[in-house]
Amino acid sequence: MDDEAETYKLWRIRKTVMQLCHDRGYLVTQDELDQTLDQFKDQFGDKPSEKRPARSDLIVLVAHNDDPTDQMFVFFPDEPKIGIKTIKTYCQRMQEENIHRAIIVVQAGMTPSA
Template sequence: MESPVDRETVRLWRVHKTIHQLVHDRGYVVSQAELDMTLSEFIQTFGAGNTVVDRAALNFLVQKRDEPSEQLFVFFPEDVSVGVKPVRGYLERMNEQGVFRAIVIVRQSMTPSAAKVMITMAPKYVLEQFSEAEMVVNITEHVLVPQHIVLSDEEKKTLLAR
Protein backbone atom coordinates (compact mmCIF):
# COMPACT_ATOMS: atom_id res chain seq x y z
CA MET A 1 0.00 0.00 0.00
CA GLU A 2 1.20 3.50 -0.89
CA SER A 3 2.07 5.87 1.95
CA PRO A 4 0.26 9.24 2.32
CA VAL A 5 3.53 11.07 1.58
CA ASP A 6 3.76 9.33 -1.78
CA ARG A 7 0.18 10.27 -2.67
CA GLU A 8 0.77 13.89 -1.71
CA THR A 9 3.95 14.01 -3.79
CA VAL A 10 2.10 12.63 -6.83
CA ARG A 11 -0.70 15.13 -6.24
CA LEU A 12 1.76 18.05 -6.04
CA TRP A 13 3.50 16.85 -9.19
CA ARG A 14 0.17 16.86 -11.04
CA VAL A 15 -0.70 20.32 -9.67
CA HIS A 16 2.78 21.57 -10.66
CA LYS A 17 2.30 20.20 -14.18
CA THR A 18 -1.19 21.74 -14.53
CA ILE A 19 -0.16 25.21 -13.32
CA HIS A 20 2.76 25.25 -15.73
CA GLN A 21 0.40 24.30 -18.57
CA LEU A 22 -2.05 27.01 -17.44
CA VAL A 23 0.52 29.81 -17.43
CA HIS A 24 1.92 28.55 -20.75
CA ASP A 25 -1.58 28.66 -22.27
CA ARG A 26 -1.94 32.23 -20.96
CA GLY A 27 1.11 33.26 -22.98
CA TYR A 28 3.88 33.09 -20.39
CA VAL A 29 7.32 31.62 -21.06
CA VAL A 30 7.58 28.08 -19.69
CA SER A 31 10.32 25.68 -20.72
CA GLN A 32 9.40 22.40 -22.38
CA ALA A 33 11.38 20.61 -19.65
CA GLU A 34 9.02 22.05 -17.02
CA LEU A 35 5.97 21.03 -19.05
CA ASP A 36 7.30 17.49 -19.58
CA MET A 37 8.75 16.94 -16.06
CA THR A 38 8.33 13.34 -14.94
CA LEU A 39 7.43 12.32 -11.40
CA SER A 40 10.98 11.12 -10.70
CA GLU A 41 12.44 14.42 -11.99
CA PHE A 42 9.94 16.30 -9.82
CA ILE A 43 10.97 14.34 -6.71
CA GLN A 44 14.64 14.82 -7.56
CA THR A 45 14.17 18.59 -8.06
CA PHE A 46 11.75 19.42 -5.24
CA GLY A 47 12.06 16.48 -2.85
CA ALA A 48 14.97 17.97 -0.90
CA GLY A 49 16.59 14.53 -0.68
CA ASN A 50 13.47 12.73 0.52
CA THR A 51 9.86 12.16 -0.51
CA VAL A 52 8.48 15.29 1.23
CA VAL A 53 8.19 18.14 -1.25
CA ASP A 54 9.38 21.60 -0.21
CA ARG A 55 6.41 23.78 -1.19
CA ALA A 56 8.45 27.00 -1.03
CA ALA A 57 10.71 25.56 -3.76
CA LEU A 58 7.63 25.20 -6.01
CA ASN A 59 7.10 28.99 -6.15
CA PHE A 60 8.09 30.45 -9.50
CA LEU A 61 8.07 33.62 -11.60
CA VAL A 62 7.30 33.72 -15.32
CA GLN A 63 7.20 36.49 -17.88
CA LYS A 64 4.82 37.09 -20.76
CA ARG A 65 6.07 35.81 -24.12
CA ASP A 66 5.11 38.99 -26.03
CA GLU A 67 5.66 41.46 -23.18
CA PRO A 68 8.67 40.47 -20.98
CA SER A 69 7.96 43.30 -18.52
CA GLU A 70 4.62 41.66 -17.64
CA GLN A 71 5.38 38.99 -15.06
CA LEU A 72 3.41 36.55 -12.93
CA PHE A 73 4.29 34.85 -9.64
CA VAL A 74 2.90 31.45 -8.67
CA PHE A 75 2.90 30.74 -4.94
CA PHE A 76 2.39 27.43 -3.10
CA PRO A 77 1.66 28.29 0.56
CA GLU A 78 2.62 25.76 3.22
CA ASP A 79 -0.48 26.33 5.37
CA VAL A 80 -3.56 24.14 4.93
CA SER A 81 -5.74 27.24 5.43
CA VAL A 82 -3.88 30.32 4.20
CA GLY A 83 -4.14 33.36 6.46
CA VAL A 84 -3.37 37.05 6.14
CA LYS A 85 0.35 36.79 7.01
CA PRO A 86 1.43 34.70 3.98
CA VAL A 87 -0.74 36.81 1.63
CA ARG A 88 0.88 40.00 2.93
CA GLY A 89 4.29 38.36 2.46
CA TYR A 90 3.43 37.55 -1.17
CA LEU A 91 2.24 41.12 -1.77
CA GLU A 92 5.46 42.45 -0.24
CA ARG A 93 7.57 40.20 -2.49
CA MET A 94 5.53 41.27 -5.53
CA ASN A 95 6.00 44.93 -4.60
CA GLU A 96 9.78 44.50 -4.17
CA GLN A 97 10.11 42.89 -7.60
CA GLY A 98 7.57 45.07 -9.44
CA VAL A 99 5.23 42.18 -10.23
CA PHE A 100 1.51 42.93 -10.25
CA ARG A 101 -0.05 39.51 -10.98
CA ALA A 102 0.06 36.29 -9.00
CA ILE A 103 -1.63 32.93 -8.63
CA VAL A 104 -1.88 31.37 -5.18
CA ILE A 105 -2.36 27.59 -5.11
CA VAL A 106 -3.84 26.81 -1.69
CA ARG A 107 -3.82 23.34 -0.15
CA GLN A 108 -7.45 23.53 0.95
CA SER A 109 -8.74 27.03 1.62
CA MET A 110 -8.01 30.64 2.37
CA THR A 111 -9.33 32.45 5.44
CA PRO A 112 -11.98 35.13 4.81
CA SER A 113 -9.55 37.76 6.15
CA ALA A 114 -6.85 36.70 3.67
CA ALA A 115 -9.36 36.73 0.80
CA LYS A 116 -10.39 40.23 1.85
CA VAL A 117 -6.75 41.40 1.77
CA MET A 118 -6.45 40.04 -1.78
CA ILE A 119 -9.60 41.90 -2.84
CA THR A 120 -8.55 45.20 -1.23
CA MET A 121 -5.21 45.10 -3.10
CA ALA A 122 -7.01 45.09 -6.45
CA PRO A 123 -6.79 46.65 -9.00
CA LYS A 124 -3.07 47.37 -8.47
CA TYR A 125 -2.32 43.73 -7.63
CA VAL A 126 -4.25 40.91 -9.26
CA LEU A 127 -4.12 37.74 -7.20
CA GLU A 128 -5.98 34.65 -8.34
CA GLN A 129 -6.61 31.73 -6.03
CA PHE A 130 -6.97 28.07 -6.95
CA SER A 131 -7.14 25.06 -4.68
CA GLU A 132 -4.86 22.08 -5.28
CA ALA A 133 -7.98 19.97 -5.86
CA GLU A 134 -8.92 22.20 -8.82
CA MET A 135 -5.44 21.91 -10.30
CA VAL A 136 -4.87 18.14 -10.07
CA VAL A 137 -6.31 17.70 -13.56
CA ASN A 138 -6.02 20.16 -16.45
CA ILE A 139 -9.63 20.28 -17.62
CA THR A 140 -8.67 22.12 -20.81
CA GLU A 141 -7.10 18.87 -22.05
CA HIS A 142 -10.32 16.88 -21.62
CA VAL A 143 -11.81 15.65 -24.90
CA LEU A 144 -15.19 17.26 -24.15
CA VAL A 145 -13.74 20.75 -23.51
CA PRO A 146 -13.39 22.76 -26.73
CA GLN A 147 -10.39 25.02 -27.21
CA HIS A 148 -11.07 28.49 -25.80
CA ILE A 149 -9.66 31.51 -27.63
CA VAL A 150 -10.01 35.24 -27.02
CA LEU A 151 -11.99 36.95 -29.77
CA SER A 152 -10.83 40.15 -31.42
CA ASP A 153 -13.14 43.18 -31.22
CA GLU A 154 -14.29 42.55 -34.79
CA GLU A 155 -15.05 38.88 -34.06
CA LYS A 156 -17.03 39.93 -30.95
CA LYS A 157 -19.15 42.35 -33.01
CA THR A 158 -19.83 39.66 -35.62
CA LEU A 159 -20.78 37.11 -32.97
CA LEU A 160 -23.07 39.53 -31.13
CA ALA A 161 -24.71 40.61 -34.40
CA ARG A 162 -25.68 36.97 -35.03
Protein backbone atom coordinates in the same frame (compact mmCIF):
# COMPACT_ATOMS: atom_id res chain seq x y z
CA MET B 1 -1.57 11.26 3.09
CA ASP B 2 1.57 9.21 2.54
CA ASP B 3 4.68 10.68 0.89
CA GLU B 4 4.15 8.90 -2.43
CA ALA B 5 0.59 10.19 -2.82
CA GLU B 6 1.54 13.71 -1.68
CA THR B 7 4.51 13.83 -4.09
CA TYR B 8 2.26 12.69 -6.94
CA LYS B 9 -0.32 15.34 -6.02
CA LEU B 10 2.31 18.13 -5.92
CA TRP B 11 3.72 16.99 -9.28
CA ARG B 12 0.25 17.04 -10.89
CA ILE B 13 -0.51 20.47 -9.42
CA ARG B 14 2.78 21.94 -10.63
CA LYS B 15 2.38 20.36 -14.07
CA THR B 16 -1.16 21.79 -14.36
CA VAL B 17 0.00 25.25 -13.25
CA MET B 18 2.81 25.19 -15.83
CA GLN B 19 0.32 24.27 -18.56
CA LEU B 20 -2.03 27.03 -17.37
CA CYS B 21 0.78 29.62 -17.55
CA HIS B 22 1.83 28.37 -20.99
CA ASP B 23 -1.76 28.56 -22.28
CA ARG B 24 -1.95 32.19 -21.14
CA GLY B 25 1.15 33.18 -23.09
CA TYR B 26 3.81 32.94 -20.39
CA LEU B 27 7.24 31.49 -21.11
CA VAL B 28 7.39 27.92 -19.87
CA THR B 29 10.04 25.56 -21.22
CA GLN B 30 9.03 22.34 -22.93
CA ASP B 31 11.07 20.49 -20.27
CA GLU B 32 8.87 21.98 -17.54
CA LEU B 33 5.70 21.06 -19.45
CA ASP B 34 6.91 17.49 -20.07
CA GLN B 35 8.45 16.91 -16.62
CA THR B 36 7.90 13.32 -15.49
CA LEU B 37 7.20 12.28 -11.92
CA ASP B 38 10.73 10.86 -11.63
CA GLN B 39 12.24 14.14 -12.87
CA PHE B 40 10.11 16.03 -10.35
CA LYS B 41 11.38 13.76 -7.56
CA ASP B 42 14.99 14.27 -8.69
CA GLN B 43 14.57 18.06 -8.74
CA PHE B 44 12.47 18.60 -5.61
CA GLY B 45 12.64 15.38 -3.57
CA ASP B 46 10.05 12.76 -2.67
CA LYS B 47 9.58 13.21 1.08
CA PRO B 48 6.95 15.96 1.62
CA SER B 49 6.65 14.89 5.27
CA GLU B 50 10.30 15.99 5.66
CA LYS B 51 9.75 19.19 3.60
CA ARG B 52 11.41 17.73 0.48
CA PRO B 53 9.76 19.19 -1.41
CA ALA B 54 8.40 21.95 0.76
CA ARG B 55 5.53 23.69 -1.01
CA SER B 56 7.56 26.91 -0.90
CA ASP B 57 10.23 25.18 -3.06
CA LEU B 58 7.69 24.98 -5.87
CA ILE B 59 7.27 28.77 -6.29
CA VAL B 60 7.48 29.75 -9.95
CA LEU B 61 8.17 33.08 -11.66
CA VAL B 62 7.16 33.26 -15.32
CA ALA B 63 7.47 36.07 -17.88
CA HIS B 64 5.02 36.78 -20.70
CA ASN B 65 6.01 35.96 -24.29
CA ASP B 66 5.02 39.37 -25.66
CA ASP B 67 6.34 41.52 -22.80
CA PRO B 68 9.14 40.06 -20.64
CA THR B 69 8.49 42.76 -18.01
CA ASP B 70 4.97 41.31 -17.53
CA GLN B 71 5.83 38.65 -14.97
CA MET B 72 3.71 36.46 -12.72
CA PHE B 73 4.43 34.55 -9.52
CA VAL B 74 2.85 31.22 -8.66
CA PHE B 75 2.92 30.74 -4.89
CA PHE B 76 2.43 27.47 -3.02
CA PRO B 77 1.85 28.38 0.65
CA ASP B 78 2.84 25.84 3.32
CA GLU B 79 -0.18 26.63 5.51
CA PRO B 80 -3.36 24.64 4.78
CA LYS B 81 -5.53 27.79 5.11
CA ILE B 82 -3.88 31.10 4.36
CA GLY B 83 -4.69 34.36 6.05
CA ILE B 84 -3.91 38.05 5.82
CA LYS B 85 -0.33 37.60 7.04
CA THR B 86 0.55 35.25 4.18
CA ILE B 87 -1.19 37.43 1.59
CA LYS B 88 0.65 40.49 2.92
CA THR B 89 4.00 38.67 2.70
CA TYR B 90 3.33 37.75 -0.92
CA CYS B 91 2.20 41.29 -1.77
CA GLN B 92 5.38 42.75 -0.24
CA ARG B 93 7.54 40.37 -2.25
CA MET B 94 5.64 41.28 -5.42
CA GLN B 95 6.09 45.01 -4.74
CA GLU B 96 9.82 44.55 -4.08
CA GLU B 97 10.23 42.76 -7.41
CA ASN B 98 7.74 45.00 -9.28
CA ILE B 99 5.46 42.10 -10.22
CA HIS B 100 1.73 42.74 -10.56
CA ARG B 101 0.26 39.27 -11.14
CA ALA B 102 0.15 36.12 -9.04
CA ILE B 103 -1.58 32.79 -8.59
CA ILE B 104 -1.82 31.31 -5.11
CA VAL B 105 -2.27 27.53 -5.00
CA VAL B 106 -3.94 26.88 -1.64
CA GLN B 107 -4.49 23.54 0.09
CA ALA B 108 -7.75 24.17 1.93
CA GLY B 109 -8.86 27.68 1.10
CA MET B 110 -8.47 31.05 2.75
CA THR B 111 -9.55 32.40 6.09
CA PRO B 112 -12.64 34.64 5.91
CA SER B 113 -10.57 37.74 6.68
CA ALA B 114 -8.15 37.06 3.81
